[in-house]
Amino acid sequence: NAGVTQTPKFQVLKTGQSMTLQCAQDMNHEYMSWYRQDPGMGLRLIHYSVGAGITDQGEVPNGYNVSRSTTEDFPLRLLSAAPSQTSVYFCASRRESSSYEQYFGPGTRLTVT
Amino acid sequence: AQSVSQHNHHVILSEAASLELGCNYSYGGTVNLFWYVQYPGQHLQLLLKYFSGDPLVKGIKGFEAEFIKSKFSFNLRKPSVQWSDTAEYFCAVNGYSGAGSYQLTFGKGTKLSVIP
Numbered sequence: 075n076a077g078v079t080q081t082p083k084f085q086v087l088k089t090g091q092s093m094t095l096q097c098a099q100d101m102n103h104e105y106m107s108w109y110r111q112d113p114g115m116g117l118r119l120i121h122y123s124v125g126a127g128i129t130d131q132g133e134v135p136n137g138y139n140v141s142r143s144t145t146e147d148f149p150l151r152l153l154s155a156a157p158s159q160t161s162v163y164f165c166a167s168r169r170e171s172s173s174y175e176q177y178f179g180p181g182t183r184l185t186v187t
Numbered sequence: 188a189q190s191v192s193q194h195n196h197h198v199i200l201s202e203a204a205s206l207e208l209g210c211n212y213s214y215g216g217t218v219n220l221f222w223y224v225q226y227p228g229q230h231l232q233l234l235l236k237y238f239s240g241d242p243l244v245k246g247i248k249g250f251e252a253e254f255i256k257s258k259f260s261f262n263l264r265k266p267s268v269q270w271s272d273t274a275e276y277f278c279a280v281n282g283y284s285g286a287g288s289y290q291l292t293f294g295k296g297t298k299l300s301v302i303p
Contacts, residue, residue, distance in 0.1 A: 105288065114196070116277060116295040117231075124288050132290070164230060166291075175221065176291055178231040 076100050078179035080165050086185045087155040095150040095182050097165030103177075104170035106148040110134065110161040111181075117164065123148055124170055155186045189214035189282040193294035200268050201302050208263040208297050210278035219281040220261040221291070222252055226274045234276070237261065248272070273301045 081096045099106065107122035119132030123142040137159060139151040148167075152159060162183050166176040194209035212218065222234040235246025242254040252263045261278060278294040 107291075109293075114295055116191075116293040119290060119292075122288065122290070130288075170288070175233050175236055178223075180230045 080179035084183050091155050092153050097148045099167040103167035106167045108150045109164045157186045160186045189292045191294035193297050195297045197298045199300045203267045206265040206268045210261045212280045214282045221279040222263050223277045224274045268301050270301045270303045
């Protein structure tokens with residue numbers, strides 16, 4: 075049982091480049107989400123999904139796209155990277171109920187130059 | 188919209204000192220409350236959670252938190268900290284978003300540095 079996995083662990087992009095951050099979970103959780111963590115800002119929700127085929131925006135969705143074709147995977151796409159997207163990105167999953175804790179992946183540290 | 192406020196950005200303590208980290212939330216409905224910890228270079232791990240019942244919740248590693256509904260607070264405590272408690276601590280509230288799901292909103296975090 076691997077839990078929540080993320081790839082890559084580190085990435086450097088140039089402004090304007092695109093990339094996809096991968097996230098997978100093997101716990102059959104309905105709910106998955108992406109957060110970004112910036113110093114002094116805590117974690118802010120980017121996008122979330124309550125099940126395959128269903129996604130919605132969080133607090134800071136601009137510049138990011140998501141899709142959920144399977145229960146296991148929830149990739150985050152940056153279409154045209156900007157320096158403001160330099161951050162640490164965490165994927166999380168949980169059972170779809172308010173009573174369940176979220177499990178976090180190890181994070182991806184992204185630098186956009 | 189729900190929000191979480193953590194009172195201290197950085198707390199420095201000597202080993203064996205007592206710890207209390209403040210957390211206040213703003214949300215009109217029933218909430219579930221969490222404290223997560225992030226050790227240097229690692230991902231977030233759950234310390235403890237409150238859903239209902241006894242407002243004094245005990246978590247891992249000797250941490251506890253008290254939910255005071257009238258004060259909208261969920262403060263984290265530990266009687267005697269250790270150097271290994273050096274980490275960043277995040278308070279979070281899980282409230283209904285109105286879009287068919289519950290969203291976890293985090294405070295900005297409190298860095299704890301424990302001096303041997």
